[in-house]
Amino acid sequence: MSTVFPLAAAASQTSLWMFLTFVAATLVITWYSARKSSGANAYFAAGRRITGWQNGLAVAGDYMSAASFLGIAGMIAMNGYDGFMYSVGFLVAYLTVLFIVAEPLRNAGKYTMADVLAYRLKPRPVRAAASLSTLTVSIFYMIAQMVGAGVLVRQLIPGVSYELAVIGVGILMVVYVVFGGMLATTWVQIIKAVLLMGGSILLSILVLQRYGFDLGKFFSSLTAITSTTADGQSVTRNFLTPGLIFKNPWDQISLGMALLLGTAGLPHILIRFYTVPDAKTARASVVWAMLIIGLFYIMTTFFGFGAASLLGPDHIAANGGTNMAAPQLARFLGGEIFFAFICAVAFATILAVVAGLTISASTSFAHDFFVNVLHHGKEQKPGEEVRVARITAFVVGALSIVIAIVLGPSVNVAFLVGLAFAVAASANLPVMLFSLYWKRFNTAGAVTGLLVGLASSIVLILVSPDFMKNPLFPLKNPALVSVPLGFLGAWLGTILSREKPDEAKFTELMVRANTGLGAEKASAH
Amino acid sequence: MLSPHGDQDLTPAVGSQTDIAPLGCRGAKPGHERTADEDIDPVQWDRIAKDTDFKALVRRKMRLIVPATIFFIVYYFLLPIGVGWFPGLMEKKVWGDVNLAYAYALSQFFMAWILAAIYVAAAAGWDKSEHALLRKFGVEHK
Numbered sequence A: 001m002s003t004v005f006p007l008a009a010a011a012s013q014t015s016l017w018m019f020l021t022f023v024a025a026t027l028v029i030t031w032y033s034a035r036k037s038s039g040a041n042a043y044f045a046a047g048r049r050i051t052g053w054q055n056g057l058a059v060a061g062d063y064m065s066a067a068s069f070l071g072i073a074g075m076i077a078m079n080g081y082d083g084f085m086y087s088v089g090f091l092v093a094y095l096t097v098l099f100i101v102a103e104p105l106r107n108a109g110k111y112t113m114a115d116v117l118a119y120r121l122k123p124r125p126v127r128a129a130a131s132l133s134t135l136t137v138s139i140f141y142m143i144a145q146m147v148g149a150g151v152l153v154r155q156l157i158p159g160v161s162y163e164l165a166v167i168g169v170g171i172l173m174v175v176y177v178v179f180g181g182m183l184a185t186t187w188v189q190i191i192k193a194v195l196l197m198g199g200s201i202l203l204s205i206l207v208l209q210r211y212g213f214d215l216g217k218f219f220s221s222l223t224a225i226t227s228t229t230a231d232g233q234s235v236t237r238n239f240l241t242p243g244l245i246f247k248n249p250w251d252q253i254s255l256g257m258a259l260l261l262g263t264a265g266l267p268h269i270l271i272r273f274y275t276v277p278d279a280k281t282a283r284a285s286v287v288w289a290m291l292i293i294g295l296f297y298i299m300t301t302f303f304g305f306g307a308a309s310l311l312g313p314d315h316i317a318a319n320g321g322t323n324m325a326a327p328q329l330a331r332f333l334g335g336e337i338f339f340a341f342i343c344a345v346a347f348a349t350i351l352a353v354v355a356g357l358t359i360s361a362s363t364s365f366a367h368d369f370f371v372n373v374l375h376h377g378k379e380q381k382p383g384e385e386v387r388v389a390r391i392t393a394f395v396v397g398a399l400s401i402v403i404a405i406v407l408g409p410s411v412n413v414a415f416l417v418g419l420a421f422a423v424a425a426s427a428n429l430p431v432m433l434f435s436l437y438w439k440r441f442n443t444a445g446a447v448t449g450l451l452v453g454l455a456s457s458i459v460l461i462l463v464s465p466d467f468m469k470n471p472l473f474p475l476k477n478p479a480l481v482s483v484p485l486g487f488l489g490a491w492l493g494t495i496l497s498r499e500k501p502d503e504a505k506f507t508e509l510m511v512r513a514n515t516g517l518g519a520e521k522a523s524a525h
Numbered sequence B: 001m002l003s004p005h006g007d008q009d010l011t012p013a014v015g016s017q018t019d020i021a022p023l024g025c026r027g028a029k030p031g032h033e034r035t036a037d038e039d040i041d042p043v044q045w046d047r048i049a050k051d052t053d054f055k056a057l058v059r060r061k062m063r064l065i066v067p068a069t070i071f072f073i074v075y076y077f078l079l080p081i082g083v084g085w086f087p088g089l090m091e092k093k094v095w096g097d098v099n100l101a102y103a104y105a106l107s108q109f110f111m112a113w114i115l116a117a118i119y120v121a122a123a124a125g126w127d128k129s130e131h132a133l134l135r136k137f138g139v140e141h142k
Helices: A009-036 A040-048 A052-063 A066-079 A082-108 A113-117 A123-156 A162-210 A215-220 A249-265 A267-274 A279-310 A313-318 A322-374 A384-407 A414-437 A443-462 A479-496 A503-515 B042-050 B052-085 B100-136
Strands: A225-228 A234-237 B093-095
Touching: A009 A162, A009 A322, A040 A162, A040 A267, A040 A384, A052 A162, A052 A267, A052 A279, A052 A322, A066 A082, A066 A123, A066 A279, A066 A313, A066 A322, A082 A113, A082 A249, A082 A267, A082 A279, A082 A414, A082 A503, A082 B052, A082 B100, A113 A123, A113 A267, A113 A322, A113 A414, A123 A162, A123 A267, A123 A322, A123 A384, A123 A414, A123 A443, A162 A215, A162 A279, A162 A322, A162 A384, A215 A279, A225 A313, A249 A267, A249 A414, A249 A479, A249 B052, A267 A279, A267 A322, A279 A322, A279 B100, A313 A322, A322 A384, A414 A443, A414 A479, A414 A503, A443 A479, A503 B042, A503 B052, A503 B100, B042 B052, B052 B100, B093 B100
Parallel strands: none
Antiparallel strands: A225 A234
C-alpha cells in the first residue's frame, strides 16, 4: 500500500528533530562507552556491571520490536481480539526464561548461548552448529526489521526514500556496535524502552480519557465496529469476539509454542544475562523485564482497540494501513506533536532492536566460530576476539543493508520473525535443556538437535501458506512440528552414537549452574 | 623461544585486558593472581555434587520449577484451545461487555506475574542455602 496521506510538513519536521535528538543522545553514549571500554569482557558483556533494573529495561527494549508496537496495535485495530492473543504469548514466554534459562546461563557461560551448550561436549562441532543457528536467527530477524524500517520511514517522513532509510538505520546500528560494544547497545535499549513505555502510557491515558476513564464504556464501544470488506460491503462486528481473522486453531497453538519456547532461545535476549554481575541479578532483571513487557502488552488493549473504536478500520486502511494505526491514533488524540513523538519512538524502537541483533550475531561469530572453532579457544593475539567481532558487525550490517534493498519494500517479512522464533524454539531450546539436565546427552545429540531443528523450521516455512499457493504444510508457523523434531533429533543423535558422555564435566556443570561457583566475575572499574 | 622480557608478563604492556593466560608466563600463577575459577580444586566439583545439602538444594528447586512450568504451559494453551474449539463458551460475557476470551487472556498476565513472584520468593531461600553450602566448602564468592 503506497498511500501518501496528507501530512503537515511541520509534523514531519518535528518528528525528524525528535528522532535526531535520540540519535545524537545515543551517539554521545557510544562515544562515552568507546572511550571507557577495553577488553573482551567490556566489549561483549559491558564489564558485567549492568544492574538488575537496567538490564530489565534493556531486555524489554530488545524484545519490544516495531512489530510488537506497530504490528500488534494494527492487528487489534483492524480485526480485534485475535491480535491481543499475540500479546499474551509474548509475556508468558518469559516464565520459560526465568525458570529454566537465565540463571544457569549466567552461572555457567561467558558470552554466548553456546558456552553452555558446549560446556561438557566436544566444543568445536557444537559451537559451529550453535553459531550457525544464532546467525540464522539474528540475520533473518534483522532483515525483517530493516525492511520494516525502510517502509515505515517512507510512510512517516515523505521525501526519505526506502533505500536511504535502510542505509541510515544500517549505518547507525553498525556505529553503535562497532564503537560502543555491549555497553552502548545496552543504553540504547534502555532509552528506547523508556521512550516506548512513555509513549504507550500517554496514548493509553488519552484513549481512556475519551471514555471518561470508564472501562465498561470503553469495552462497550468495541461491540459494534463497522468496517468495509474487500468486496465493498459494510459489516459491523464485535471486536471482542475471537476468530475474526484466525480461522485455524492449530495455527494459534503452533505460534504459541514458538513464542513460549522460542523466547528462551533468542540469542539477542540471552546475551543480555551476561551483562549483569551474577545469577541473582539476572533473575531480578527477568522480573523487571516481565513487569515492563507485561504492562506494555496490556496497554495494546487500549491503543489497539482504541484505534479501532475511535478511528475505525476504514480510516486506518485509508491513512497508511495497518502499521500506522498507533501513529494515526496519536495524531487524532494529541495532534501533530504527539504524532511526531510516536513516529520518533517507532524509529528508536527499530534502531535499538537491530543494534541488539547485530551485537548478538557478531559476538557469536567472534567468540563461538572464530576463536573457539577455528582457533581452538585461544586468541592468536590479545584483543583479536573483539577485533573480529567489530569486523563481523560491519559485515553483518552491510549484508543486511544490501539484502533489505534487494528484497525491496514490498516483500512480506512477517514470516521472517516467525521463522526466528521457530528456529530458536526448535534448535536452541531442546539442546539447551538436554545439556543442562540430561546426563547421557552427548556431542552427536547436540549437533543433530541443532541442525534438525534449524533445517526443519526453514523447510516447513518454505512449504507453508506464506510461500506457496498450494502449501504442502498447512500451518503458518512450523513450531508444532519442528519443535518435537528438534527434541527427537537431539535424543536420537545421542542414543545412536557410541560416544561416552563426560560425567565429570556434567557434575561440574550441575554444580556451576546451581551454585554460581566459578562464574565469570564483573570486571573492576 | 627466548623472550627479551624474560618471565615478565607482557599483558600490561599490550594494554589489553584479555581473559586468556598472560603472555610470557611460565609455571603456575601466584595465589593472588588466580581468578576465582582457577582457585577451585577440580576434586571440589565432585565433592559438592555428592553433598546431601547440594542434592537437597537441587531437589527443592525442581520441586517448584517442574510443577510451575507444567502449570503455566497448560494455563497458556487453554487460551488458544478455548478460543479455537469452544468459541461459544469463550464468548460468554463475564463483566459488562467483556467476554471470557478477553478476561482469560488478561488473567494470563497476572498469572505470569504471580508465578514470577512465587519463584523470586522461593529463590531467596535457595540463595541462603547456596551461601551456606559454599561456606561449608570454603569456596564462598563474596
